Every structure is written in C-alpha cells, then in structure tokens.
Amino acid sequence: MSTSKGDVEMTSDSSGIAQKRHRPLKRTPSTSVPPMPWFGIDIGGTLTKLVYFEPTDLDEYVESPDEQIREKTIHRYLTTNKAYGETGVRDVNLELSGVRINDRKGIIHFIRFPTDRMLNFVRLVKEKGFAQMSSTVCATGGGAEKYAKVAEEELGMYFHKSEEMRSLIKGIEFVAQNNLDECYYYDNPLSKDYKKVIWRWSSARCSTTDHIHEDKKCPPPEGLQYPYIVCNIGSGVSVVLVRSHNDFKRVSGSSIGGGFFQGLCFWLCGCETFEEAIELATKGDNKKVDKLVGDIYGTDYDAAGLPSDVIAASFGKVFNKEDAKNIKKEDLASAALVTTANNIGSIALNIANHHGIERIVFAGNFLRVNPIAARLLAHAMNFWSKGTKKALFLIHEGYFGAVGCLDKLVDVTNTRRMEKNSKSTTPSQASSSAGEDKEGSIEGGENVVIKDDEEMKTPRD
Amino acid sequence: MSTSKGDVEMTSDSSGIAQKRHRPLKRTPSTSVPPMPWFGIDIGGTLTKLVYFEPTDLDEYVESPDEQIREKTIHRYLTTNKAYGETGVRDVNLELSGVRINDRKGIIHFIRFPTDRMLNFVRLVKEKGFAQMSSTVCATGGGAEKYAKVAEEELGMYFHKSEEMRSLIKGIEFVAQNNLDECYYYDNPLSKDYKKVIWRWSSARCSTTDHIHEDKKCPPPEGLQYPYIVCNIGSGVSVVLVRSHNDFKRVSGSSIGGGFFQGLCFWLCGCETFEEAIELATKGDNKKVDKLVGDIYGTDYDAAGLPSDVIAASFGKVFNKEDAKNIKKEDLASAALVTTANNIGSIALNIANHHGIERIVFAGNFLRVNPIAARLLAHAMNFWSKGTKKALFLIHEGYFGAVGCLDKLVDVTNTRRMEKNSKSTTPSQASSSAGEDKEGSIEGGENVVIKDDEEMKTPRD
Numbered sequence: 001m002s003t004s005k006g007d008v009e010m011t012s013d014s015s016g017i018a019q020k021r022h023r024p025l026k027r028t029p030s031t032s033v034p035p036m037p038w039f040g041i042d043i044g045g046t047l048t049k050l051v052y053f054e055p056t057d058l059d060e061y062v063e064s065p066d067e068q069i070r071e072k073t074i075h076r077y078l079t080t081n082k083a084y085g086e087t088g089v090r091d092v093n094l095e096l097s098g099v100r101i102n103d104r105k106g107i108i109h110f111i112r113f114p115t116d117r118m119l120n121f122v123r124l125v126k127e128k129g130f131a132q133m134s135s136t137v138c139a140t141g142g143g144a145e146k147y148a149k150v151a152e153e154e155l156g157m158y159f160h161k162s163e164e165m166r167s168l169i170k171g172i173e174f175v176a177q178n179n180l181d182e183c184y185y186y187d188n189p190l191s192k193d194y195k196k197v198i199w200r201w202s203s204a205r206c207s208t209t210d211h212i213h214e215d216k217k218c219p220p221p222e223g224l225q226y227p228y229i230v231c232n233i234g235s236g237v238s239v240v241l242v243r244s245h246n247d248f249k250r251v252s253g254s255s256i257g258g259g260f261f262q263g264l265c266f267w268l269c270g271c272e273t274f275e276e277a278i279e280l281a282t283k284g285d286n287k288k289v290d291k292l293v294g295d296i297y298g299t300d301y302d303a304a305g306l307p308s309d310v311i312a313a314s315f316g317k318v319f320n321k322e323d324a325k326n327i328k329k330e331d332l333a334s335a336a337l338v339t340t341a342n343n344i345g346s347i348a349l350n351i352a353n354h355h356g357i358e359r360i361v362f363a364g365n366f367l368r369v370n371p372i373a374a375r376l377l378a379h380a381m382n383f384w385s386k387g388t389k390k391a392l393f394l395i396h397e398g399y400f401g402a403v404g405c406l407d408k409l410v411d412v413t414n415t416r417r418m419e420k421n422s423k424s425t426t427p428s429q430a431s432s433s434a435g436e437d438k439e440g441s442i443e444g445g446e447n448v449v450i451k452d453d454e455e456m457k458t459p460r461d
Numbered sequence: 462m463s464t465s466k467g468d469v470e471m472t473s474d475s476s477g478i479a480q481k482r483h484r485p486l487k488r489t490p491s492t493s494v495p496p497m498p499w500f501g502i503d504i505g506g507t508l509t510k511l512v513y514f515e516p517t518d519l520d521e522y523v524e525s526p527d528e529q530i531r532e533k534t535i536h537r538y539l540t541t542n543k544a545y546g547e548t549g550v551r552d553v554n555l556e557l558s559g560v561r562i563n564d565r566k567g568i569i570h571f572i573r574f575p576t577d578r579m580l581n582f583v584r585l586v587k588e589k590g591f592a593q594m595s596s597t598v599c600a601t602g603g604g605a606e607k608y609a610k611v612a613e614e615e616l617g618m619y620f621h622k623s624e625e626m627r628s629l630i631k632g633i634e635f636v637a638q639n640n641l642d643e644c645y646y647y648d649n650p651l652s653k654d655y656k657k658v659i660w661r662w663s664s665a666r667c668s669t670t671d672h673i674h675e676d677k678k679c680p681p682p683e684g685l686q687y688p689y690i691v692c693n694i695g696s697g698v699s700v701v702l703v704r705s706h707n708d709f710k711r712v713s714g715s716s717i718g719g720g721f722f723q724g725l726c727f728w729l730c731g732c733e734t735f736e737e738a739i740e741l742a743t744k745g746d747n748k749k750v751d752k753l754v755g756d757i758y759g760t761d762y763d764a765a766g767l768p769s770d771v772i773a774a775s776f777g778k779v780f781n782k783e784d785a786k787n788i789k790k791e792d793l794a795s796a797a798l799v800t801t802a803n804n805i806g807s808i809a810l811n812i813a814n815h816h817g818i819e820r821i822v823f824a825g826n827f828l829r830v831n832p833i834a835a836r837l838l839a840h841a842m843n844f845w846s847k848g849t850k851k852a853l854f855l856i857h858e859g860y861f862g863a864v865g866c867l868d869k870l871v872d873v874t875n876t877r878r879m880e881k882n883s884k885s886t887t888p889s890q891a892s893s894s895a896g897e898d899k900e901g902s903i904e905g906g907e908n909v910v911i912k913d914d915e916e917m918k919t920p921r922d
Contacts, residue, residue, distance in 0.1 A: 044757070045752055045756070045757040045773055045774055045777060046774075046777065046780075141757075142754070142757030142758035142759070142762065142773075143757065143758075145758045145759050145760055146757065146758055146759030146760075163764045164762075164764070164765075165764065165765065235752060235757070235773060235774035235777045236752075236772075236773040236774045236777070238765070250764075250765045252807075252811065253765075253767075254804065254807065255751070255772040255773060255774055255775040255777070255800065255803065255804075256717070256775055256800065256804060257774060257777075258774070258777075259752055259773070259774025259775070259776065259777025259778075260774060260775045260776050260777060260800070262777070262780055263750070263774070263775070263776030263777050263778070263779060263780060264725075264776055266779065266780045266781070266785070267729055267776065267779075267785075267793060268728055268729070272780060272781050272782070273780075289724070290716070291506055291696060291697075291720055293603070295506070296505070296506040296602075296603030296604065296607065296696070297603035297604075297606045297607055298603070298606050298607030298608075299606055299607075301603065301625075303624045303625070303626065303711075304625075304626065304699070304711045304714075306714075311697075311716040312506055312603075312696060312697040312716060312720070313506055313507075313696035313697045313716055313718060313719070313720025313721060313724070314716040314717055314720070314721045314724070315720065315721050315724030315725055315728065316506060316507065316696045316697070316716070316718075316719075316720025316721060316723070316724050317720075317724070318724060318727065318728075319507075319723055319724060319727045319733060319734075320727070320733050321733070324727070324728075332728060339716065339717065339721070342716060343715065343716075343717060343804065346713075346715065346808075347807075347808075347811070350713065350808070350811050350812070350815070351811070353815070354811070354814070354815045
C-alpha cells in the first residue's frame with residue numbers, strides 16, 4: 001500500500017496537475033485499482049488510437065513517489081508535444097476534461113499514429129523509458145491481439161484486452177454522456193446552405209418516434225435512446241445494433257471503408273496519406289467517372305424510384321483511353337469517396353430497415369477531416385428513408401474504442417479485489433462484492449462514484 | 462389480311478426454316494398479331510442484348526410475301542454471321558429452340574454489342590435496309606427510353622417498351638421453363654474439386670425447405686418455387702424480390718457491379734475490355750492488395766465470427782510506393798473482382814435474410830466468362846448463411862430482359878385486338894375478350910396456346 005507524502009510535495013508540483021492544493025483529507029488509492037497512468041489503446045487496421053487519462057484530483061489522493069514521477073514524466077512529454085516520433089499526432093481540440101473513470105477525475109488526451117509504425121512506437125516507448133512507467137494499458141482492436149506478444153516481450157507491458165465492439169459502444173456512450181456537444185447531424189446536407197446541428201443525445205430529438213411524442217405533447221424520453229445502430233468506419237466497416245446498455249451485436253460489415261478509399265486513392269492518384277486523398281477528392285467531380293441513371297435512361301428510372309442523378313455504376317462511365325482524356329485524378333478520388341460513402345450508407349440503411357431502427361450513428365476515422373462523406377451519408381439516410389431515419393455523427397470520430405477499453409480498468413480492479421477478498425472471505429461473498437463494485441464501471445448512464453475498499457474511505461493527511 | 466401462297470414457295474426455301482413441308486392446313490396469322498420478325502432488345506448501361514425470334518412453324522402459317530422476304534433477309538444475315546459490325550457478337554451456344562411465343566414456335570437467337578455503339582448499330586440497321594423490315598421491336602433497359610427517339614426518327618422503328626424488372630423476371634421464368642438445364646449451382650465452390658451441378662428448377666432442390674420436405678418423406682413441391690430473390694448484375698446491381706408470378710419488386714441495388722469492375726480495371730490496369738479484365742483478374746492474387754482480418758488481428762476475430770482469411774479492407778493493404786513494388790496489375794484486377802463479388806454477395810444475403818428467403822438467383826452479364834465471381838458468390842452465400850442459402854446461376858446470364866420484353870408482343874396483340882373488336886362489339890365485351898386472350902402470354906407456367914381471332918381457326922390451303 002502506498003503512503004501519503006502530504007501537501008508539501010504536491011505544492012512543489014509545477015506541472016499544473018494539482019487543482020486544490022490545500023485540501024487536508026487525502027485518500028490512498030486501493031491497491032486493487034491499477035496504478036496510474038492509465039492508457040487506452042485501440043490498434044486498428046490502419047490507425048492506432050491512444051488515449052491517456054490525466055488525473056486532476058491529485059489533491060484528493062495520496063500517491064507513491066514512483067507513481068508521481070512517472071505520471072509527471074509521461075504527462076509532460078504527452079501534453080507539451082502535439083507530435084510524437086515521426087507520425088504520432090495529438091488531437092488537442094478533442095481533449096475531454098472533467099471526466100470520471102474508475103473513481104478518478106481527470107482529462108482524456110487523444111493521440112493517433114499509423115499502425116504500421118507500431119514497432120517504431122514500441123521503440124519510442126522503450127527509448128523514453130516509459131515502458132516501466134505505463135503499467136496499466138487497456139487495449140482493443142485487432143492489433144491488441146497481434147501486438148500483445150511484442151509489447152510484453154519488448155516492453156514488459158501487459159495489455160488488458162477488451163473486445164472491439166464492446167469497447168466501441170462503451171466509448172460512445174461514455175463520451176456522449178460526458179460531452180453534451182458530442183453528437184450532431186446535418187440539415188440540408190448537400191445544399192450550399194447546409195447546417196451542422198448539435199444534437200443532445202439526452203434530449204432524444206431526430207427520430208420519428210420523437211416526432212410522435214411531440215405531436216402528442218408528451219415530453220420526449222430522457223437519456224440514451226435505445227435501440228440505435230452504430231456504423232463504425234475504420235479500415236473496414238462494422239455495423240453494430242445496440243438494443244440497450246449491455247445488449248449489442250455486430251450485425252453486418254463491409255470491406256469497403258476507409259482502407260478501400262485510401263487504397264484506391266493511392267493506386268489511382270498516387271496519394272500516400274488519407275489527408276491528401278481527401279483533399280483531392282474534395283476538388284473532383286465523381287459524375288465524370290460514374291455512370292448515372294440519367295446516363296443510361298436519359299431521364300429518371302421512375303418504376304424503381306431512381307432519380308436521374310443517382311449513380312447506377314460507380315466508375316462505370318469510362319472504359320477506354322479516348323474517354324479518359326478529360327478525367328483528372330481529382331475526379332477519380334471523388335468517385336472513390338462517393339463509392340465508399342454510398343455503399344456504407346446503403347448497408348447501414350438496410351440494417352436499420354431490417355431492424356426497424358431510426359437512429360444511425362456514424363463513427364470511425366474515415367469521417368475525420370471528411371465532411372463530404374458525412375454529408376453524403378446524411379443525405380443518403382434522409383433521401384432513401386424518406387426522412388424517417390437520420391444520420392448522426394460524433395466529434396471524437398475514431399477514438400471510442402480507445403476510450404471504451406478503459407472500462408477494462410474496472411474489471412481489472414474487480415478481479416484484483418476478488419483475489420484479495422478471496423483470501424479473507426468465502427468465494428461467494430467475494431463474488432457478490434465484486435458484482436456490486438461493478439457499478440463504478442464507465443458503462444453506467446450516471447457518473448456513479450465507485451465503491452472502493454475500506455482503506456479508501458479512511459481520510460489521511 | 463394476308464393470303465396463303467401455298468406450299469410451292471415454302472419448298473423453294475433454302476434457309477432451313479420450314480420444318481414440315483407438306484402439311485396441307487395453313488393458318489393466316491391474325492392481323493392483331495404484330496408482324497414478323499420479332500426482336501427483343503435490352504439496352505443496358507454497358508451492353509445491349511438483342512434477341513431474335515426465328516419462327517420454325519412456317520409450314521403452319523400463311524405469310525405475306527413481304528413478311529417472307531424480310532424474315533429471310535434478316536434471318537440469313539443474323540444466322541450466317543457470328544459477328545455484326547465491329548462489336549456485335551452472337552452467342553451461338555445459347556440458341557434456344559422449340560420455344561413458343563405468342564402462339565408461334567421457333568428459335569431464339571442471342572446477340573450482344575456495347576451500348577456505346579448504339580448509334581453505329583442504328584446506322585448498320587439503316588444501311589442493310591433492315592429498318593422497314595423489323596417492324597416489331599420490343600425494348601427494355603434504360604436505353605429503351607434514351608434511344609426511343611433516335612430509333613423512331615432515324616429508322617422509323619417504334620419501340621414497344623417494357624419495364625426493366627418486369628422483363629427480367631418474365632425472361633428468367635420463361636427461359637427456365639423452356640430450358641431444363643438452365644439453372645446450376647456450385648458444390649465446394651472454392652475448392653479445386655468444385656462441381657457445377659445442374660439444378661432443375663421444377664424439382665425444387667437446394668433449399669432448407671426442401672430438405673425438410675425430404676426428411677418428412679413428402680415429395681418436394683412442383684414447378685417454380687416462390688419466393689426467390691434475383692440479383693441481376695449488369696453495369697449496376699438490382700435485387701428483386703419475387704413472391705409470385707406477377708408479384709415482384711426491386712428491393713435493393715448497388716452501384717458496385719460490372720461497370721465498377723470494368724472501370725477499375727481500366728483505371729488500374731489499362732484493360733479496355735471486360736474479357737481482358739477478367740483474364741487479368743484470374744491470374745492475380747487479391748490477398749496482396751486487400752487487408753485481411755488476419756493482417757490486423759494476427760489470427761481470427763472470433764467475437765465477430767470472422768476467420769483470419771476474410772477481407773477486412775478491400776485495397777486496404779498498400780498505401781505507399783515502397784509496398785507497391787511487389788504488386789502486379791493482375792493482383793489489382795483480382796482485388797477489383799473480389800471486392801465487387803463480395804459486396805454483391807453481402808447485399809443479396811442481407812436482403813435474403815431480411816425477407817427469410819433461401820433461393821438467390823444471380824444473373825446479368827457480370828457473370829459472363831466469369832466463373833470466379835460466380836464461385837465467390839456461391840461460397841459467400843453458403844458460408845455466411847451457414848449452408849441455409851444457396852446461390853443459383855443461369856446459363857443465359859444477361860439475356861433475360863431481352864427475352865422477357867418479348868412478352869410485350871402479347872400486350873400489343875391484345876391491344877390491337879381490343880381496338881378491332883371495339884368497332885364490332887360493345888366496349889365491355891371487347892375488354893372481357895382481351896382479358897381471356899392474356900392467357901397466351903409468355904408469363905404462364907405452361908406453354909398455353911394463344912386463343913386467336915376467328916380467322917386463325919380457319920384452315921387454308
């Protein structure tokens with residue numbers, strides 16, 4: 001168990017972490033709670049997303065000198081830089097403060113780097129001597145499996161692994177609860193006068209169910225509104241049906257997602273980054289490359305309800321060098337973007353129709369710096385559902401898995417507690433106590449303060 | 462009304478059309494029946510499909526000298542050539558004999574050419590003087606709308622237009638009834654020992670419903686088994702739900718079809734024809750270009766039921782020149798083919814699941830000379846449905862719309878008859894008589910002989 005070092009050392013802290021310096025009562029964190037600092041890492045097919053939880057309640061807790069030093073070192077490195085190694089980037093604008101995880105209050109920082117630099121990242125962590133420091137890493141995404149061995153062998157770093165879809169949903173619900181302005185939708189998405197409208201999840205607007213509520217002059221239901229669909233667009237696409245807090249299932253997916261778009265833009269246009277591909281696509285005109293219903297029919301295809309400007313065949317207009325003369329690479333990038341967005345929209349809508357669901361939340365890093373795709377999706381949902389379904393978007397786009405896997409901290413805490421309790425109580429008691437502790441999870445709709453071991457309840461100097 | 466020219470002229474016919482030369486009784490076709498020769502044309506986004514009905518019952522009918530001459534001229538041109546103009550091709554192997562349309566017996570010939578040569582085709586028809594001859598052209602597909610004006614103004618040729626999905630379904634059911642070996646499926650589609658197995662539609666094998674029938678020792682139901690899904694892959698993709706003979710609806714679609722594949726193969730590999738693209742794709746390995754679940758996870762993604770060899774991100778493996786060094790254009794063509802086939806399979810399966818349907822019939826010219834795509838689809842249906850759904854394929858791949866729109870002949874006949882009858886009967890009688898005549902349609906499950914005007918029932922020399 002760590003012991004308190006009192007206020008003296010805390011006041012000498014120049015890192016700005018301590019908020020209330022002279023509060024006399026301090027708690028020593030339970031030894032069941034994994035040591036700080038806490039990291040969540042989502043190692044995806046293309047991008048790795050890393051979140052770092054910076055505690056801001058240091059004046060309330062007694063920490064060991066070890067913990068203090070490593071927190072300070074890592075904190076300084078991460079928060080004084082915006083770029084790490086050659087390719088790591090911190091999304092400063094996404095920083096989320098005042099959040100509470102596993103009974104601690106703090107700030108979540110958001111960092112990303114390409115997964116193919118994972119080994120460089122491991123090297124960086126080793127060089128900077130962070131390996132021993134970051135003793136608690138929660139991990140998800142395919143790479144959590146793939147790189148677990150390297151992390152353990154090279155860094156002695158153990159991944160607390162969390163299932164990918166579970167992390168995604170936990171992360172979305174946690175962030176949406178902690179950031180009132182997280183969620184938005186588009187009004188008139190394809191017009192010049194389009195508007196981004198903040199949608200407060202808890203006020204449950206934007207569904208036909210809600211309109212019915214309004215008509216009947218009933219107040220709309222409060223809190224997260226189930227069921228909803230999450231369409232997560234990373235390298236590939238996963239569609240998850242969320243029926244309630246703990247009831248969700250991956251019901252569909254597609255290999256035509258961000259990886260497809262970036263790959264095509266590399267092969268067709270030579271783009272070596274996602275940003276470059278998006279920039280090119282923004283300047284192009286897919287209609288020069290795609291075959292439209294109007295190109296085939298000369299007009300609308302009324303019997304099937306297809307207007308003339310709907311794409312009949314993506315990339316279906318040009319098959320020879322003569323016709324290719326007028327096509328710029330911008331047009332090809334645009335066609336790649338529109339193909340991707342439309343196909344995803346169609347899959348999401350089919351699933352929403354199948355399950356009779358009105359809320360479709362789009363997430364994932366394909367939507368980063370990519371308002372065109374978001375607006376295409378918004379338009380597609382609105383148009384094909386005749387206004388009954390609405391596309392919703394989230395500001396923290398691709399970071400939900402990394403945030404959500406921090407939920408694993410609670411499991412780890414519970415497991416440690418069970419192990420400890422099992423020495424002093426009967427197994428059934430231990431199990432029951434662990435079950436109660438589960439309330440502190442980041443799953444909860446409320447920011448419930450975790451029940452901790454007795455030792456935590458003891459005030460200290 | 463035309464008059465009989467007797468047997469003398471028929472025996473001098475060297476074209477091989479007449480089958481029974483000495484039958485003494487001949488009928489004069491009703492003036493309500495549109496004059497021969499009959500053409501069905503399906504003008505698609507990329508390919509135009511033309512079917513020509515060659516009557517073989519000439520010894521039973523009296524035809525005008527005009528009709529005889531134009532039939533003979535067109536017949537000779539079409540059946541002595543396998544190629545027309547620069548790009549027209551006749552699929553001799555698909556020739557369908559012994560079919561009965563609108564009370565006439567004959568052979569259907571199958572011809573195709575690229576739709577972008579439509580104006581060349583119009584010129585050819587004009588040059589050869591076929592325009593006045595082919596007085597009955599039934600047309601469908603987007604181009605039936607787009608080119609109607611040109612056909613009328615340039616050739617004086619009027620299109621009897623038929624809706625595209627209606628033509629498709631009528632055509633499939635007509636051909637499947639007339640060709641017992643039309644339909645097939647694959648056993649072990651992705652293994653080296655795969656087998657193509659002929660599936661007699663009328664014996665209704667290959668569905669779990671049928672297995673239940675077998676288990677219960679009940680005979681399987683006879684005839685066409687409803688409901689089924691048709692997934693037609695031309696330039697774009699249409700998914701049609703067929704509940705019964707006259708109850709079908711386009712329920713989904715995709716812009717990722719044959720046009721997408723051919724377009725990508727042009728842009729990525731420089732292929733200027735579909736055949737070239739298929740040949741290249743056959744030699745390549747998509748796994749060098751696509752990112753697999755195993756590339757991300759290092760293993761299967763068990764929680765989502767995704768084996769390691771499933772594609773997580775099409776074209777998602779290579780984003781830079783260094784990695785691109787080992788990739789051949791064959792690999793890119795292969796990835797384009799696999800992307801297309803898998804996406805279509807996924808859409809078809811979602812729809813089949815949504816509607817609880819076990820039979821998925823794949824048609825359209827994307828499947829021409831393209832067994833890889835068919836086998837991928839067969840595998841996908843089998844794998845993702847855990848064997849409960851089976852992909853079925855049809856030998857006449859892309860020609861069903863062109864065949865099915867010949868159904869319009871019956872409508873035209875009925876309309877003409879109504880107009881004629883309305884001069885001699887009350888309107889209500891005319892309507893009722895037209896309704897009865899409808900039996901002769903090619904829609905019927907049986908080859909019902911059409912009831913004709915009184916004049917047809919009069920034997921003549």
